[in-house]
Amino acid sequence: MRDVLPWLIPAFPLAAFALNGTFGRRLRRFAGAISTLGIVLSFACAVVLALDAGDARAPTLYQWVASNDFIVTIGFRVDPLAAVMLLTVTGISAVISLFAQGYMGHDAAQPRFFTWIPLFVFSMVMLVASDNLLELFIFWEMVGVCSYLLIGYWHERRSANFAATKAFIVNRVGDFGFASGVILAFLEFGSLRYSDIFAQLGGPQTDARMVTAIALLLFVGAMGKSAQFPLHVWLPDAMEGPTPVSALIHAATMVTAGVYLVARMGPLYSAAPEALIVVAAVGVFTAFLAATIALVQTDVKRVLAYSTVSQLGLMFLALGAGAYTVAIFHLVTHAFFKALLFLGSGSVIHALDGEQDMRRMGGLRPKLPVTYATFLIGSLALAAIFPFAGFWSKDEILAGAYLKAVADPGPALLADHGARIFWLYYAAGLVVSVLTAFYTFRMVLLTFHGQPRDVALHTHAHEAPVVMAAPLGALAVGALGAGAILGVPPENGLLHRFLEEVPGVLHLAGAGDPPTAVLAAISMAVALTGIALAYVAYQRRMDLAGRARRLLPGAQTFLEKKWYMDHLGDGLLVLLAKGAAYAAWGFDAKVVDGLVNLAGTLTRQLSGQLRRAQTGRLQNYALLVVVGLVLTVGGLMVFR
Amino acid sequence: MSLNAFLVVGALLFSLGAAGVLIRRNLIVLLMCIELMLNGANLTLAAFGAYLDDMRGAALVVFALTVAAAEVAVGLAILVALSRVYPVVNVDELDQLRG
Numbered sequence: 001m002r003d004v005l006p007w008l009i010p011a012f013p014l015a016a017f018a019l020n021g022t023f024g025r026r027l028r029r030f031a032g033a034i035s036t037l038g039i040v041l042s043f044a045c046a047v048v049l050a051l052d053a054g055d056a057r058a059p060t061l062y063q064w065v066a067s068n069d070f071i072v073t074i075g076f077r078v079d080p081l082a083a084v085m086l087l088t089v090t091g092i093s094a095v096i097s098l099f100a101q102g103y104m105g106h107d108a109a110q111p112r113f114f115t116w117i118p119l120f121v122f123s124m125v126m127l128v129a130s131d132n133l134l135e136l137f138i139f140w141e142m143v144g145v146c147s148y149l150l151i152g153y154w155h156e157r158r159s160a161n162f163a164a165t166k167a168f169i170v171n172r173v174g175d176f177g178f179a180s181g182v183i184l185a186f187l188e189f190g191s192l193r194y195s196d197i198f199a200q201l202g203g204p205q206t207d208a209r210m211v212t213a214i215a216l217l218l219f220v221g222a223m224g225k226s227a228q229f230p231l232h233v234w235l236p237d238a239m240e241g242p243t244p245v246s247a248l249i250h251a252a253t254m255v256t257a258g259v260y261l262v263a264r265m266g267p268l269y270s271a272a273p274e275a276l277i278v279v280a281a282v283g284v285f286t287a288f289l290a291a292t293i294a295l296v297q298t299d300v301k302r303v304l305a306y307s308t309v310s311q312l313g314l315m316f317l318a319l320g321a322g323a324y325t326v327a328i329f330h331l332v333t334h335a336f337f338k339a340l341l342f343l344g345s346g347s348v349i350h351a352l353d354g355e356q357d358m359r360r361m362g363g364l365r366p367k368l369p370v371t372y373a374t375f376l377i378g379s380l381a382l383a384a385i386f387p388f389a390g391f392w393s394k395d396e397i398l399a400g401a402y403l404k405a406v407a408d409p410g411p412a413l414l415a416d417h418g419a420r421i422f423w424l425y426y427a428a429g430l431v432v433s434v435l436t437a438f439y440t441f442r443m444v445l446l447t448f449h450g451q452p453r454d455v456a457l458h459t460h461a462h463e464a465p466v467v468m469a470a471p472l473g474a475l476a477v478g479a480l481g482a483g484a485i486l487g488v489p490p491e492n493g494l495l496h497r498f499l500e501e502v503p504g505v506l507h508l509a510g511a512g513d514p515p516t517a518v519l520a521a522i523s524m525a526v527a528l529t530g531i532a533l534a535y536v537a538y539q540r541r542m543d544l545a546g547r548a549r550r551l552l553p554g555a556q557t558f559l560e561k562k563w564y565m566d567h568l569g570d571g572l573l574v575l576l577a578k579g580a581a582y583a584a585w586g587f588d589a590k591v592v593d594g595l596v597n598l599a600g601t602l603t604r605q606l607s608g609q610l611r612r613a614q615t616g617r618l619q620n621y622a623l624l625v626v627v628g629l630v631l632t633v634g635g636l637m638v639f640r
Numbered sequence: 641m642s643l644n645a646f647l648v649v650g651a652l653l654f655s656l657g658a659a660g661v662l663i664r665r666n667l668i669v670l671l672m673c674i675e676l677m678l679n680g681a682n683l684t685l686a687a688f689g690a691y692l693d694d695m696r697g698a699a700l701v702v703f704a705l706t707v708a709a710a711e712v713a714v715g716l717a718i719l720v721a722l723s724r725v726y727p728v729v730n731v732d733e734l735d736q737l738r739g
Contacts, residue, residue, distance in 0.1 A: 614739030618731050622661055 005049055006076040009086060010125040012041040016118035024111025032101035035114040039097050039121050043090035050083040060131075069190060077131035077194060080499050084328060085128040085260055088335050092252045093121045095471040099343050100244035102467035103350055113153060113242070120146035124253050128260060133182050133192040136261070140178070140225065143254045144171045150249060151241040163237035170234040174224015181217030184210060198267045208271070215268055215275035218261060219282075226258030226312045229286040233565060235309055239301040243346030246301060251308050251342050252335035259315045259331050263324045270322070273414055277421065280320020280401075284425045284432075287313030289563060291435035295442070296559045299356045300345045303443045307382065308338055310432060314397050317425060323400035325499045329486065330393035332495070336478035337381035337390055343472055344375035347464040348447060352457050358443065363452040367461045370469050372448050374476040379444050381479040383437035384527050386520075389483030392493075394433065395523045401426040402519060430526050437530025445538040646687035653680030667722065667729040671715050678708045 016038030020031045027034065060075035097117055104110045123142035130136040152164030182192065188210045189197045200206055227235040238250050249255070262269060262279065269276055287310045294306035311334050318327035349356055351368055365372045381390040405426055407418030452458035464472070486495040548555065561567070653676055660673030682701045689697015722729045
């Protein structure tokens with residue numbers, strides 16, 4: 001039984017996918033229930049597994065490739081890290097699938113939707129539970145495919161198709177790095193299984209530079225999947241997909257695959273401290289970039305999208321500081337409150353018959369009480385206010401950066417020693433906290449408070465049905481309590497102790513007793529400042545925006561144009577690609593076709609000349625015969 | 641009579657016939673020239689048969705004459721068919737197999 005259980009977890013969603021894929025048209029509305037049921041069963045198995053995941057198990061399904069030295073198996077690695085991810089993935093997916101049954105209820109093609117959702121859950125489960133890099137990569141691609149299918153679900157919309165394509169292509173760029181990393185890893189370690197790789201790290205034959213290179217290349221893949229700068233551009237566009245998709249894939253699960261990758265390869269990264277610095281730098285920069293852009297977004301889903309990018313950046317900051325378990329902690333809490341916020345926004349959008357622009361909202365609090373309450377809980381969690389979930393995890397991230405900054409640097413750059421640059425990252429993290437709180441409550445105030453800006457929309461708004469409200473409630477409980485349950489006391493809570501046996505947990509040298517309460521107080525103060533600013537700007541209408549515009553001319557445009565990244569991408573990549581394409585086309589049309597046509601023309605010319613011998617006149621032919629005869633006989637007579 | 645005399649006459653007949661085939665334009669004349677060439681060859685054949693006192697020469701001539709007769713029949717049939725189209729059959733004009 002113990003060996004079968006790990007396989008049941010992906011088996012149920014796979015079965016749901018197969019059922020809905022085959023019989024979807026006949027099942028119609030029932031497809032949603034099948035999807036939810038499959039995922040719920042998967043979650044149940046994950047719970048049973050987690051209760052038993054003290055000892056890591058690795059049952060293998062079968063050997064896929066066996067050629068001389070290159071052996072690849074499809075197997076499972078069941079350890080606490082995998083268990084945590086499985087619980088998060090299946091749990092959140094189940095709740096979202098239930099919500100989607102209500103949200104997609106009017107959609108005629110919903111069986112197709114509920115075919116891709118369980119397929120995604122299957123792929124994500126297999127990704128998380130794989131025991132070697134190649135298997136992970138396969139399902140890495142699979143979740144990318146599901147993302148493409150779901151973003152472009154409303155395929156009649158051109159913008160949706162573009163967004164889906166953009167997501168897949170940007171991801172592909174990251175995958176190039178990932179694949180390079182996998183190849184190097186095989187060259188260096190001779191195997192792609194985690195256990196084999198970890199066993200060889202630190203040994204005499206491993207080349208430190210190769211290890212760093214592999215770590216960096218794998219991180220490039222993580223940048224693509226987890227939308228870090230500069231491969232973040234696909235996530236906001238991905239909001240073209242239905243809101244449950246945004247909640248599931250682009251907030252709670254798929255985008256966290258990059259974080260999971262780095263955490264899973266923890267020992268590798270601990271052996272490559274330069275790579276960790278890069279990871280932290282990219283993470284904190286992305287967090288800052290995305291938070292600033294979120295300030296000026298008018299579409300509620302876009303605010304949440306940039307917020308996700310920003311929070312993922314914070315997770316990578318934690319990873320870079322060596323606090324892998326903290327990153328996973330934030331991953332879990334973020335899954336709760338971000339999914340909650342997305343589903344809440346979905347409820348609002350559903351109530352307003354598809355309106356997503358906050359400038360046309362306002363005063364929805366009395367009309368959507370349940371949605372408001374849960375949305376507020378999610379917002380408080382995102383802004384990291386005590387005692388909501390986000391507070392505990394975000395505070396630990398900042399604490400991790402602080403500890404890394406003050407720890408003894410040591411003679412060489414080592415993963416378990418300090419690095420002064422983390423002072424900068426810590427400060428940046430505080431700034432991001434302020435911005436986060438600000439844009440979050442700007443969103444809340446614009447949507448639910450004040451006077452309704454579109455009276456017609458406001459009048460028709462109706463609260464969500466139970467099938468949508470219940471998931472909101474469930475997630476709200478998580479957003480409220482998950483942090484406290486999992487993370488108390490800080491650095492030694494339930495989650496930390498659970499994940500302690502996972503290879504790669506770092507303990508910083510000379511970090512000493514962290515002044516926990518002080519750091520926590522700073523975090524809270526910073527977050528409350530952000531909320532206060534938002535209140536002042538949007539509730540009291542003190543026109544802070546106007547002042548900011550006067551103080552920093554051009555800043556608003558800069559942010560609205562997303563730091564001109566689209567222009568950069570367009571100019572650089574698109575022009576380059578177009579130039580190359582035209583050059584290739586010219587070569588093909590003129591040189592290659594020219595040569596082929598030349599061959600044809602030459603043949604025709606030659607034959608044109610040769611055909612002149614065919615006069616069709618009897619006497620010409622007779623003449624030739626006679627001439628030939630004379631020459632032959634004459635020749636014979638002469639040369640006899 | 642010397643053999644040479646017969647051979648010369650045979651050669652002359654053949655050459656005249658060949659020249660006519662190459663030069664003349666009327667199809668009837670062409671056919672007659674072909675006959676001439678055949679007769680030249682037959683004469684040469686018969687002369688050698690007599691000279692070598694071998695009956696096979698004469699036998700071959702009989703065969704050749706038979707074949708010539710059949711060939712003339714076919715040739716004239718073609719001529720008759722053509723003459724329905726062209727009032728005067730000029731070989732110069734028969735170039736429809738021109739490539």
